[in-house]
Amino acid sequence: MNRLQKLFDTKQGDILNIYAPAGYPKLEDTMSIITELDRLGVDIIELGMPYSDPMADGKTIQDSSQIALENGMNLDVLFQQLSTLRENTQVPVVLMGYFNQLVQYGLERFLDSCVKVGVDGLILPDLPMEIYSNQFQALFEERDLSMSFLVTPETSDARCQTAAQLSTGFLYVVSSSSITGKSGNLGEDQISYFEKIQSLLPDTNKLIGFGIHDQASYENACEYANGAIIGSAFIRALTGDKELSSNIEEFITSIRP
Amino acid sequence: MTYNINQKGFYGQFGGAYIPEMLYSNIARLKDSYLEITSKASFKQKFHALLKDYVGRPSPLYFAERLSEKYECQIYLKREDLNHTGAHKINNTIGQILLARELGKTRIIAETGAGQHGVATATVCALMDMECIVYMGSVDIVRQAANVSRMRMLGAEVRPAESGSKTLKDATNEAIRDWIDNPVETHYIIGSVVGPHPYPDMVARFQSVISEEIRIQLKEKIGRENPDYIIACVGGGSNAAGAIYHYLDQSDVKFVFAEAAGLGVETGHSAATSILGKPGIIHGANTLLMQDKYGQIIEPYSISAGLDYPGIGPMLANLIHSARATVEAITDQQAMDAAFSLARTEGIIPALETAHAFAVLERKKFLPEDVVVINLSGRGDKDLPTYIKADLAS
Numbered sequence: 115m116n117r118l119q120k121l122f123d124t125k126q127g128d129i130l131n132i133y134a135p136a137g138y139p140k141l142e143d144t145m146s147i148i149t150e151l152d153r154l155g156v157d158i159i160e161l162g163m164p165y166s167d168p169m170a171d172g173k174t175i176q177d178s179s180q181i182a183l184e185n186g187m188n189l190d191v192l193f194q195q196l197s198t199l200r201e202n203t204q205v206p207v208v209l210m211g212y213f214n215q216l217v218q219y220g221l222e223r224f225l226d227s228c229v230k231v232g233v234d235g236l237i238l239p240d241l242p243m244e245i246y247s248n249q250f251q252a253l254f255e256e257r258d259l260s261m262s263f264l265v266t267p268e269t270s271d272a273r274c275q276t277a278a279q280l281s282t283g284f285l286y287v288v289s290s291s292s293i294t295g296k297s298g299n300l301g302e303d304q305i306s307y308f309e310k311i312q313s314l315l316p317d318t319n320k321l322i323g324f325g326i327h328d329q330a331s332y333e334n335a336c337e338y339a340n341g342a343i344i345g346s347a348f349i350r351a352l353t354g355d356k357e358l359s360s361n362i363e364e365f366i367t368s369i370r371p
Numbered sequence: 372m373t374y375n376i377n378q379k380g381f382y383g384q385f386g387g388a389y390i391p392e393m394l395y396s397n398i399a400r401l402k403d404s405y406l407e408i409t410s411k412a413s414f415k416q417k418f419h420a421l422l423k424d425y426v427g428r429p430s431p432l433y434f435a436e437r438l439s440e441k442y443e444c445q446i447y448l449k450r451e452d453l454n455h456t457g458a459h460k461i462n463n464t465i466g467q468i469l470l471a472r473e474l475g476k477t478r479i480i481a482e483t484g485a486g487q488h489g490v491a492t493a494t495v496c497a498l499m500d501m502e503c504i505v506y507m508g509s510v511d512i513v514r515q516a517a518n519v520s521r522m523r524m525l526g527a528e529v530r531p532a533e534s535g536s537k538t539l540k541d542a543t544n545e546a547i548r549d550w551i552d553n554p555v556e557t558h559y560i561i562g563s564v565v566g567p568h569p570y571p572d573m574v575a576r577f578q579s580v581i582s583e584e585i586r587i588q589l590k591e592k593i594g595r596e597n598p599d600y601i602i603a604c605v606g607g608g609s610n611a612a613g614a615i616y617h618y619l620d621q622s623d624v625k626f627v628f629a630e631a632a633g634l635g636v637e638t639g640h641s642a643a644t645s646i647l648g649k650p651g652i653i654h655g656a657n658t659l660l661m662q663d664k665y666g667q668i669i670e671p672y673s674i675s676a677g678l679d680y681p682g683i684g685p686m687l688a689n690l691i692h693s694a695r696a697t698v699e700a701i702t703d704q705q706a707m708d709a710a711f712s713l714a715r716t717e718g719i720i721p722a723l724e725t726a727h728a729f730a731v732l733e734r735k736k737f738l739p740e741d742v743v744v745i746n747l748s749g750r751g752d753k754d755l756p757t758y759i760k761a762d763l764a765s
Contacts, residue, residue: 166535166667167653169547170391176534188665213389214652218666239391240652268396268554277392288393 117206118234118260118283121157122319122340129341130332130370131158131321132348133210135178136195137187138164139353144195145202147352150359152205154366158321160237160343163192163211170239174346189219189227196231208262208283210237221250225257235260235283243273243280251280262286267307274314284319287311287339289326308338332369344369374619374695376686380568381657383693385685388567390655393551397559398655400474402569408473409466409576421465422580425498426455428462430581432588432744437716444737447598448719448747449585449614458722458749459578459610460491464560466577468495471558478502478557482546484511484539484606485677485724486518487749488562493527503527506545508538511676518753536670538679539606543654563607564684567655571612571684578613585744586617593742597624600737603746604629604727605698606642606677608684610748615696625697626690627735629727631673632700642671643700644683645691653682659691674703674757675723677749701730707761709733710751722749723757 121129132151136144148159164179164187171179199207209228216224216238228236236259241250243263254261260283265274267290278285290304311320322335323343335342351365352358380386380402390398408414422428431450439446451459464481471479479496481503483489489505496503505522509531512519522529532541543566550559564571564578586596601618603611605628618624633641641647644659651660653668661669661681673679683691690696701709710726713719721729725748737743751758 167540167544169544169654170393170551172548173534180534183667188667190665212652212666214660214662214666216666218651218662218664240389240655242388242390242392242395245387245389264392266393266396266554269392270396273395 116234116258116260117204118158118208121206122284125157127340128336129157129321131160131341131343132156133160133162133343133345134348134352135162135164135175135182136192137182137185138178138349139181139358141185141187141191143358144192145198146358147362148199148205148207149202150362151366152203154363155370156205156366157341158206158208160208160210163189163209163215165212165215168212172346174349178349189215189224193227193231196233200232206234207232208235208237208260209233213238213241222253225253225259228259229257233259235262237262237286239264243276247280264288265311267303271314274311278315278318281318284321284340285315286343287320287322289322289324289335305338312338329369329371374686374690376572380572382686382689384650385656385658385688385692386568386571387657388655389652389657390567391551393554394547394567397550397554398567401573404474405470405569405573408470414469414473417469418466422462426461426465427453428580429584429588430454432585432592434592435717438713441716442732442737443739444741444743447589447742447744449581449744451581451610451746451748452719452721452725452750456487456491456494457752458487458491459581459613460488460562461494462580462613463562463574463577463609464488464491464495467558467560468499468501471560472499474558476556476558478553479560480504480506480546480549480557481560481562482506482539482542483562484508484542484679485675485722486511486515486522486753487677487722489527489529490518490521490525492560492562493522493525496527497525504549505529506532506542506549508532508536508542510537511539511542514757515676515753538671538676540668540671540681547654563609564612564686565607565654565656565682571656571686574609575612575616575686578609579616581610581613581746582615582617585614589742589744597621598742598744600625600627600741600743601746602627602629602728602731602743604678604724604748605683605687606631606680606724607682608687610746612684612686614744614746626695627731628687628691628696628698629701629731630698631675631678631727632702633672633674635702636700640672642673642679642681644671644681645688645698646700648681648683656682656685658682658685659688675706675727677722677724678727699731699734701727705730705733710758719747720751720758721747722751723754725749
């Protein structure tokens with residue numbers, strides 16, 4: 115059992131997952147952000163592997179990815195930076211990126227590197243469930259690496275079931291069929307969608323993501339799932355006017371006072 | 372052995388649908404219905420009626436006598452430049468807008484490089500009274516200004532893509548994002564044989580009217596359906612796919628694709644995907660892709676906005692990979708020279724993209740009896756500012 119699964123075994127609600135792009139705002143910030151988030155009680159850290167063409171992400175993540183790439187971030191640098199991860203923290207860490215990055219790095223080599231540095235799971239939005247279950251599932255399972263698949267309001271009930279079954283970390287419930295970074299409040303459609311997912315998959319660990327940006331939207335999401343994922347709003351906070359650690363602390367305490 | 376698509380949406384190892392869940396329902400619906408809808412008699416009737424009376428098909432297959440003399444072979448030009456809106460792109464947009472209506476969609480989005488696909492999309496949206504938003508790299512908006520004005524006059528909204536190289540790849544990213552944002556009412560008209568399955572096959576089928584006509588026209592003119600060579604320029608590859616479609620499995624017909632070498636294949640300013648690329652995933656398809664060792668997509672360069680793409684349609688990637696087709700990398704300068712040469716030899720000003728195909732004639736030696744069909748995919752009106760600049764400089 116990896117750290118992610120242990121977390122859900124001991125904690126069923128109010129889980130805060132923060133997304134941060136690796137190597138942003140500065141190349142060497144990756145580990146400081148992780149340890150700071152851990153210190154502030156964040157439950158899961160989702161590290162973005164910066165990609166040139168992140169088609170499932172919005173402008174905030176695309177722009178920060180671009181800067182991270184210009185800073186010199188790549189998978190070799192990332193695994194080097196994470197080599198001291200488990201000397202510093204036991205917080206579950208999930209990597210999020212695009213399938214082509216793994217293919218070019220070498221899929222098994224990538225997964226082995228994840229195990230070596232103590233990464234617990236992966237989110238690969240452009241790897242469809244069918245291709246994963248037909249070709250790659252065993253490679254993840256034999257390394258005890260969790261996978262998380264996404265569901266959206268457009269996902270059929272049967273497909274939601276499959277996604278839940280294949281998701282060994284948590285199910286990523288996309289709050290609306292929209293790109294990351296939009297920040298509207300929950301509408302009636304959203305709520306009935308969350309309720310549908312809840313009644314369809316009562317026993318699945320679920321985190322709601324996309325559009326969660328403040329205390330109110332976080333708490334709203336926590337009512338319908340085990341917790342929530344915050345990405346774009348956190349990225350914007352990172353480059354606030356104070357020092358990095360103060361910017362992080364200010365943001366996290368604004369979400370969970 | 373066939374070079375056509377298989378049941379799972381692959382051409383050999385290339386193709387597939389590597390898409391985020393946010394696109395799944397739309398792509399799945401398209402995949403499950405495109406063959407059924409497009410094979411209905413009522414659909415075919417509407418499609419062919421519009422191609423005939425609105426687009427002006429069949430486009431002529433013209434025996435280019437002076438060009439044939441110059442290059443000592445039998446050269447036929449498939450005149451897609453004479454279509455309404457000036458390029459082959461409209462064959463596909465007519466098909467897709469009819470499909471979008473069948474699917475009950477009310478809003479159309481598209482990406483465009485040279486603006487030809489954007490104009491063709493804006494045109495059919497005007498014709499069908501549908502909302503139209505075209506994403507275009509901000510670099511391309513400047514270098515293809517005439518087409519931007521045409522799209523706006525036709526009632527489309529042109530939205531600049533400001534990320535990355537600010538060209539076709541980035542416009543495609545923005546269009547995909549729009550679709551993720553607006554999954555219910557919107558259909559995305561992809562302009563080339565790229566993207567997730569079923570797009571490459573669907574677009575190739577709509578464009579296959581080109582090779583269907585070549586067969587009939589060649590038979591009439593020379594008594595046989597098959598030429599010895601078909602030459603076409605390739606960015607994403609839709610005009611090439613259309614010109615070769617009915618000849619895919621006819622091994623006596625050789626395919627030559629002209630890719631944009633930009634300033635030169637080795638200069639770092641190139642879009643010669645099949646030479647510089649290796650298998651990777653872009654816009655939902657596994658194909659040949661210009662990328663670094665970490666899978667980061669390399670920004671391409673070509674003087675021609677329509678060939679400025681770091682990938683290539685999976686059908687063409689497979690043809691090249693399996694040596695069914697050969698590729699010639701044509702530099703900006705060679706394409707310019709070919710454009711001026713065609714203008715003065717045949718009185719035809721080609722699009723800059725198409726000019727790359729004509730530059731192959733300088734490169735390859737043909738036998739006097741060889742029948743060579745060049746797909747004249749578009750006309751050069753949109754490129755006049757570039758041509759005038761080059762003419763003044765020389």
